Amino acid sequence: MAEVATEGRWKDVDRLLSRHGNLVSAEFDPRPNLREDIGEYVKVLVVGAGGLGCELLKDLALSGFKNIDVIDMDTIEVSNLNRQFLFRLQDVGKSKAEVAAKRVMERVSGVNIVPHFGRIEDKELDFYSNFDIIVLGLDSIEARSYINSVACGFLEYDADDNALLETVKPMVDGGTEGFKGHARVIMPGTTPCFECNIWLFPPQVKFPLCTLAETPRTPAHCIEYAHLIKWDEAHSGKAFDADNPDHMLWVYKEALKRAELFGISGVTYSLTQGVVKNIIPAIASTNAIVSAACALEALKIVSGCSKTLSNYMTYNGQEGTHIKVTDFFRETDCLVCGPGTLIEIEPSVTLAEFIEKLEKHPDVLMSKASVTHRGNNLYMQAPPVLEEMTRSNLNLALYDLLGKVAKDTVHVSGMTEKNGKRSSSLRKLRVSFKGVSAGPTDMDTR
Amino acid sequence: MAAEPKTKYDRQLRIWGEQGQSALENASICLLNCGPTGSEALKNLVLGGIGSITVVDGAKVEAYDLGNNFLLDEGCLGQSRAKNVCSFLQELNDAVKVKFVEESPVALIDTNPSFFSQFTLVIATQMLESSLLKLDLICRKSNVILVVARSYGLTGLVRISVKEHDVVESKPDHFLDDLRLHNPWPELKEFAASIDLNEKDPVVHKHTPYIVILVTLAEKWASSHKGCLPATRQEKKEFKDLIKGHMLNIDEENYQEAMDSAFKVSVTRGISPELHQIIEDSAVNVNSTSSDFWVLVAALKEFINKEGGGEPPLEGSIPDMTSLTEYYVNLQKIYQAKAEKDCNEIERYVREILKRIGRDTDSIPKSVIKTFCRNSRKLKVCRYRTIEEEITSPSISELQKYATDEDYCFSVGFYILLRAVDRFANNYNRLPGVFDSEIEEDVSRLKAIAVSILNDLGLNGSSLPEDLVHEMCRYAGAEIHAVAAFIGGVASQEVIKLVTKQFVPLTGTLIFNGIDHKSQVFVL
Ligand SMILES: [Zn+2]
Numbered sequence: 011m012a013e014v015a016t017e018g019r020w021k022d023v024d025r026l027l028s029r030h031g032n033l034v035s036a037e038f039d040p041r042p043n044l045r046e047d048i049g050e051y052v053k054v055l056v057v058g059a060g061g062l063g064c065e066l067l068k069d070l071a072l073s074g075f076k077n078i079d080v081i082d083m084d085t086i087e088v089s090n091l092n093r094q095f096l097f098r099l100q101d102v103g104k105s106k107a108e109v110a111a112k113r114v115m116e117r118v119s120g121v122n123i124v125p126h127f128g129r130i131e132d133k134e135l136d137f138y139s140n141f142d143i144i145v146l147g148l149d150s151i152e153a154r155s156y157i158n159s160v161a162c163g164f165l166e167y168d169a170d171d172n173a174l175l176e177t178v179k180p181m182v183d184g185g186t187e188g189f190k191g192h193a194r195v196i197m198p199g200t201t202p203c204f205e206c207n208i209w210l211f212p213p214q215v216k217f218p219l220c221t222l223a224e225t226p227r228t229p230a231h232c233i234e235y236a237h238l239i240k241w242d243e244a245h246s247g248k249a250f251d252a253d254n255p256d257h258m259l260w261v262y263k264e265a266l267k268r269a270e271l272f273g274i275s276g277v278t279y280s281l282t283q284g285v286v287k288n289i290i291p292a293i294a295s296t297n298a299i300v301s302a303a304c305a306l307e308a309l310k311i312v313s314g315c316s317k318t319l320s321n322y323m324t325y326n327g328q329e330g331t332h333i334k335v336t337d338f339f340r341e342t343d344c345l346v347c348g349p350g351t352l353i354e355i356e357p358s359v360t361l362a363e364f365i366e367k368l369e370k371h372p373d374v375l376m377s378k379a380s381v382t383h384r385g386n387n388l389y390m391q392a393p394p395v396l397e398e399m400t401r402s403n404l405n406l407a408l409y410d411l412l413g414k415v416a417k418d419t420v421h422v423s424g425m426t427e428k429n430g431k432r433s434s435s436l437r438k439l440r441v442s443f444k445g446v447s448a449g450p451t452d453m454d455t456r
Numbered sequence: 457m458a459a460e461p462k463t464k465y466d467r468q469l470r471i472w473g474e475q476g477q478s479a480l481e482n483a484s485i486c487l488l489n490c491g492p493t494g495s496e497a498l499k500n501l502v503l504g505g506i507g508s509i510t511v512v513d514g515a516k517v518e519a520y521d522l523g524n525n526f527l528l529d530e531g532c533l534g535q536s537r538a539k540n541v542c543s544f545l546q547e548l549n550d551a552v553k554v555k556f557v558e559e560s561p562v563a564l565i566d567t568n569p570s571f572f573s574q575f576t577l578v579i580a581t582q583m584l585e586s587s588l589l590k591l592d593l594i595c596r597k598s599n600v601i602l603v604v605a606r607s608y609g610l611t612g613l614v615r616i617s618v619k620e621h622d623v624v625e626s627k628p629d630h631f632l633d634d635l636r637l638h639n640p641w642p643e644l645k646e647f648a649a650s651i652d653l654n655e656k657d658p659v660v661h662k663h664t665p666y667i668v669i670l671v672t673l674a675e676k677w678a679s680s681h682k683g684c685l686p687a688t689r690q691e692k693k694e695f696k697d698l699i700k701g702h703m704l705n706i707d708e709e710n711y712q713e714a715m716d717s718a719f720k721v722s723v724t725r726g727i728s729p730e731l732h733q734i735i736e737d738s739a740v741n742v743n744s745t746s747s748d749f750w751v752l753v754a755a756l757k758e759f760i761n762k763e764g765g766g767e768p769p770l771e772g773s774i775p776d777m778t779s780l781t782e783y784y785v786n787l788q789k790i791y792q793a794k795a796e797k798d799c800n801e802i803e804r805y806v807r808e809i810l811k812r813i814g815r816d817t818d819s820i821p822k823s824v825i826k827t828f829c830r831n832s833r834k835l836k837v838c839r840y841r842t843i844e845e846e847i848t849s850p851s852i853s854e855l856q857k858y859a860t861d862e863d864y865c866f867s868v869g870f871y872i873l874l875r876a877v878d879r880f881a882n883n884y885n886r887l888p889g890v891f892d893s894e895i896e897e898d899v900s901r902l903k904a905i906a907v908s909i910l911n912d913l914g915l916n917g918s919s920l921p922e923d924l925v926h927e928m929c930r931y932a933g934a935e936i937h938a939v940a941a942f943i944g945g946v947a948s949q950e951v952i953k954l955v956t957k958q959f960v961p962l963t964g965t966l967i968f969n970g971i972d973h974k975s976q977v978f979v980l
Pocket of ligand 1: 203204205345
């Protein structure tokens, strides 16, 4: 919808963007048309169109952003409606990204939101490189980790291991659980990336199988027994589907039987769903608070109109109301946002041999790697069309493929194993060729 | 087509339960001014299924509303702001009763003060001090909770005003479980004694719950230490070694848990200082006008002083721990039985007290008494000073403490300046900084007012960061959407806690610092 010319519409946010201040960033250039320039030239990606995403789209649209993309693979469910205010009952089953984009464009004229209904892993790196800033409204550690690795993958370092500013892709990340939440600003290469402080998100504790099988004590033990052990016994080969109500009901009834057998009380259908789907409680107000903080930081980062959060804020409204800011440190040898893992190889090593090496390299341990170099695909495992197109590179020396330089950076994506769980990951490697003399700019590195 | 409320509200029912939800559904909320701060607060409450809302706003939709309020669009220009905000809110949830009054809140406070007594809670947004003072008195008189919210450039505030708010289900995140290992009752000791820690069967040995291990070994320890439990650091270490000595294998998780929980046998007997303060509160001398909460506290006090022997009623639940199912279920029953016995004693006192003060002895249901007993260690009493008291005599020590703190001096500065802009508005009939040409003059004027507020409070005027004064003039009262969504979000979260009477609400004045997010709550 084209913007209707309404004099004074942006009066409030323009006070911030058009007036000088003393508590602003050094780059801040206040002027009457700063908001329009942000609208025209800044591209922002919102990852997630759920509880945080809906709020973020609204907040960003009303902060002057006009070129917004949103990506989410989920469809709308009834249990979203207590907080995801862009959705109505009749939208259930439709793409979150598509409905959210449409609703915000209907209400805020002049803003353009491009929805992407699909998985974040299925987008090309080129897609992500288009954006000036990425705002994350996610509830999964894996998804955060993936976007973080993509954004940090664009980061380049100079010979002294200083981040090149023009390659920094800022991220703002939010998360909530019940009355608690966090907002953080990630400037790859300067402030800690998601992986630098991964310990802030401890992995979920799983019950030992022997407890489930032999000494259940809590209703959750009975539920997990039915879900993880009994289901497979009773349904040979049929995978359990948490979104299938019949499957859930079966697990509930089995859990109930087991609880009765052991004299354990407290198994309910609601608890069964909660345990099986690992449901995180979520409310509108906390999502609104965290998203607002994220959107405000996004506006400050692109405009410089104020100092920014440095670098992690927690909100806790459970016992009184507490807001705390922590300035975390970056891990300089972080595998994701650091200068990259150094791999030393002979100039004669072919691309196929290089990919094989990555499986065994102790700092990488990646199988079935696809390799890209400065945005060009050197070898892609999938889709088949790309695989065929790039297959001929496998027998060529990597040294030649990288343009015969002493060292350079490549990106590899493939499967890695962490805590016994296989997941797709993306890594940055600095390839150095043995015996090749470095150019004059590289003289002083290692 | 209607959604099943259980499914629609599933993610929040997991937080505040059916009872919390029905409290929300029975609440009626009044909003004063539906700019973005107020609109966003209501949006969050309507989504959650609040009972009814009434929006009071006399303004017509102007161009700037479209730049900061998502609930309004071009089609609303020139029409009633209250009406149009309400029609969007109704779209979000048809179960909510939505009403509006097209009148200026400032005028309504003067002309019809009794209007406010019909509500559970009033949210006053973007109002000047002078109106808030009047509104606060009106709300106090009729026992209506007042929540004040204000967005101002990159700052803002949220404050609650009510005489007293009592919380039974405070649901703290980390709270020591109530196992009474330091003071076991006969049935628990008996059960522990029935299990042999030197059991030869390795499966039984490594599935003996740590409660049993600790009760047995604490008794053993006491018998060789003149009846005392481990108290000093050295003794606690020796006690852990005693536990370790009973391990058959280093990988026995139950013994590891026993060592991790060994400190629980050394906890101080009796009640916490916080609970002590509550049972010694003068409100515990109940009469016919006392609330149910204080009747329950009076009964609790009797119990602690008599049957409890200084201890509160047992909570009755135990955490999960490595154990044979049978042992664990038996322990659960032993804890539940004791909790029920304690609760029955308290119920007896409740009925007695109700009779004494001339109330129907059944007027407090058993279920309420049960919930109270389960949570008796976690009771919270929140009392708020009136806005007038805060303005005329805020806690100087609280302000001083933060005024010199590098991280929080901005929040103190914003607090003073938010008060100063209201005085400025009274003097000049406009906010500072609204005219580009007068910003520098306004900075001096606002600074003079802020310094005089500080001086009146006996605080040093030079502690006010000069840059902040300029910031306030730069903002000129702008209601930035993201800031309004934050402040409105905080206000709505507080409303939920106040209405459900679960969790602990904001205990002071929250000053939002949108510059570096080092916001702070001041108890003034
Ligand atoms: Zn990192």
